[in-house]
Amino acid sequence: MNPAEIDNRNLDIDPLEKFGTMGPMDVAVDVKTYQLKITGAVNHPLSLSYDQILKFPSLTELVLLICPGFFANNGRWTGVSLKTLLQEARVKKEATYLDIKGAYEKGVRIHLKDIDRKKIFLAYCVNGETLPQKHGFPLRLVYEDAYGFDWVKHVDEVVVV
16 A cells, blocks of 8 residues: 555544554653754754653644555554744755654655645654554654655654755
């Protein structure tokens, strides 16, 4: 299944306990010392604690997570808009991409223009529950129309390039 070709609006929401998972599941993040960094081509670099992130306006979207050949899970993801964070960091005009980085040097590059056209944000809840460790706590990239291997788990840095 190609996520860009599926209309998931009429699909049932999968219970969290039935969600599949790939990649590292044992990453332990200490929420007391955790910081999300927004760096690179910005005028105001950010270093945000988990509590600070939770104070930003939240958004909730129904997005299908597909790991081809393994599972497809339809979930209601809640988190913070990358666009909101980038406005706070004041992105420089010459910027073109975001490099989203997480645990084990996992990362993905996203064109800046895509954050307005797709459901792309950093989730801290799924189906009304705090994001479990094995699914990327404290933050996981939700990336509509992309396969699960690009849904970076345990996000700790966004580099604007």
